[in-house]
Amino acid sequence: MRRYRIPKIRMPRFTHHIFVCCNQREPGHSRGCCDQEGSESLRNLFKAEVARRGLKSCVRANKSGCLDQCELGPTVVIYPQEIWYGGVQAKDVSRIIEETVIGGRILEDLRIDDSLLNTKGGRLLRDGQLPKAGGERRTS
Numbered sequence: 001m002r003r004y005r006i007p008k009i010r011m012p013r014f015t016h017h018i019f020v021c022c023n024q025r026e027p028g029h030s031r032g033c034c035d036q037e038g039s040e041s042l043r044n045l046f047k048a049e050v051a052r053r054g055l056k057s058c059v060r061a062n063k064s065g066c067l068d069q070c071e072l073g074p075t076v077v078i079y080p081q082e083i084w085y086g087g088v089q090a091k092d093v094s095r096i097i098e099e100t101v102i103g104g105r106i107l108e109d110l111r112i113d114d115s116l117l118n119t120k121g122g123r124l125l126r127d128g129q130l131p132k133a134g135g136e137r138r139t140s
């Protein structure tokens, strides 16, 4: 069998991949989940905002499965900058695109501190509350 040569195509690189957790779990699950309604609405808002601002050639908004920061969700991570945001709500989408993606600024009120990442069991504070990451504390 003859092989053909695949030409190298130089595509512009994406500057930001925004991964939006769209994981669902049954109600009452101890870890909660980022997309209770299963609507992927947060991801769709990111996608629309990227398109509205003409950033589709360099920014992608992808849905993801569980990012393992469930208690701090809804969770969003932006690569390759490795910026983790928690408690992300619809009202935050435009601000994240404007400030973080375009402006290069980290939103401290949404940022999940490195000390809280991947610390199963270490997230609960003594009072049984979940640590704050961005928005309201999640209690379930």
Ligand code: FES
Pocket (backbone or CB within 6 Å): 021, 022, 023, 024, 032, 033, 034, 035, 065, 066, 067, 068, 069, 070, 071, 073, 074, 075
């Ligand atoms: S369900 Fe979203 S991070 Fe786990």
